[in-house]
Amino acid sequence: MFCSFRRVCLTAAWGLGLVFFAITSAKSGFSQERDDVIPPLDIFKTMASDLQPDGWITFQELDGKQIVSFAPIMSLRCRLKEIRYSVDSKDLDQSFPIPECDREYPFQVEPDSIHQPYIIEFDGGTVQALAVQLTWDDDSKSDIAYYEPCRDVDSTPCAYPLGSNL
Template identity: 25%
Template structure:
């Protein structure tokens, strides 16, 4: 039911008269989509003795994000995930060869992420726990 409400909200927002971005969506709509999908900002995977932290979802919305700051294991939010450049012809395409961080097995307990938007506003800091 929550997914249906979220989808209805997103669809309803498409009729708001706001300036469009390269993704053809108003900046406020992109921020709302990212807020509604914050549980998907990062994903974890064990792979061949490493921990991979994927930023694929954020790469797909890169045209609506200026910066992605992150911190690992409760540390300071002083690292930057470098998003690919926005391509207005394919704004949601994820073409980065490695849209993930590679970490040694057993080294990650959590990652905290904060987004900075083109209008200068910041998202709340979201913390994701790694559960192998």
């Protein structure tokens, strides 16, 4: 519950940052008629750093399946070039597809789309840890984040950060 409250607070803070960005952009000569301007990459990187302790991904157990959801990081997809990940290793040998950016609403994650295409399903209890690295649109890379499923989480989405101990 604390993680959910924290995410709500972070989302509110990001919203205020976007309002500030819109106001300063208007003062800098951007027309308010432009609705396709994506905020600077630094804002996205800051948001990713703020999200990292709570999880760029979540684990969930449903109907005997282990669901790994990338939805928490999808709000940053407009500046992401690639999401690399690996299951139970540091290899980063797989890539997660990044959905198309909605330039009018760059941070929006559609509620109807939370379950697809943002998830990967495994047999229940299969994944012990997941490594994730983000590649930004300027080809810079994030640090690798490591997560494990929260214990006894059942159907509540959750991830526990492992640091670099995978």
